[in-house]
Amino acid sequence: MKIGIIGGSGVYNPDMLEKAEEVRVETPYGMVRPLVGKAEGHEVVFLPRHGAEHSVPPHRINYQANIWGLRVLGVEAIIATGAVGSMNPEMGLGDCVFVDQFIDFTKNRRQTFFDGGENGVAHVDFTEPYCPALRKALTAAAAELVAHPGAEFGFHEKGVYVCTEGPRFETPAEIKAYALLGGDVVGMTSFPEVALAREAGICYATIAMVTNLAAGMAGEKLTHEEVLEVMAKNTSTIWALLHKTLQKIEGAHTAETCTCREAARYFEKVFEHIFGENQ
Ligand code: HPA
DSSP states (O other): OEEEEEEEOOOOOOTTTTEEEEEEEEEEEEEEOOOEETTTTTTEEEEEEETTTTTTGGGGGGGGHHHHHHHHOOOOEEEEEEEOOOOTTTOOOOOOOOOOOEEEEEOSSSSSSOOSSSOOOOOOSSSSSSSSHHHHHHHHHHHHHTTTTTTOOEEEOOOOOOOOSSSSSOOHHHHHHHHHHOOOEEEHHHHHHHHHHHTTTEEEEEEEEEEETTTTTSSSSSOOHHHHHHHHHHHHHHHHHHHHHHHHHHHHHOOOTTTTTTTTHHHHHHHHHHHHHHO
């Protein structure tokens, strides 16, 4: 199975890849330049979401090009990583949350491939936006890792990701509102990435790493530096999780365990002309 890894803040350098090579993929939305290599017997395509130098802010990421590029390269499952603030007292610093739902509070992002016109109109089911089979593999991997002395981190099998537009952090009033709505963690990048992956028929899951308590929850100001600092301290956990998950992924994913391929038929149909033109 070809796996895509989308690295969020702090997850840029895929030492895990053997024989990594940069490839260039032209998409109708612009060029993407992921690294392609091997890890744990899988072909892996690695894409740093914010660019190799973290120069692209969340609201300017070319989500459509990224997902299209991975799809064109034949990626069937994506594991993404992302830093989040926690609104749930049970989700503490350094914890990994394998989110199962999102609430979208973004404002100004291109969020679909099904844009009407020649691309057609499709309304895709989002009952299970994050692939349950991939989440199961992540949970099993985390449980195995924490069973070893020295590998201490909390993990959560599910959680609700509130996606904000950014790039500013939230106000404490916003966080109170999001928590009341059922949010567990808050970040700026899961949407529309998760939605576009589902539209393209790719399984998608996220390791949301808690880097801070959400605004107003700790009584202190938030800084981007603190997010990066906590992330840097915990990247080894993320890489270890990715390795272990790749070992488990093959058995975890089958047509019976998820519905992530469902939208692929729309995707193939409405994009035939673009695929035709571009390949
Ligand atoms: N809010 C939004 N995005 C984030 C946060 C946060 O508190 N922490 C890391 N990414």
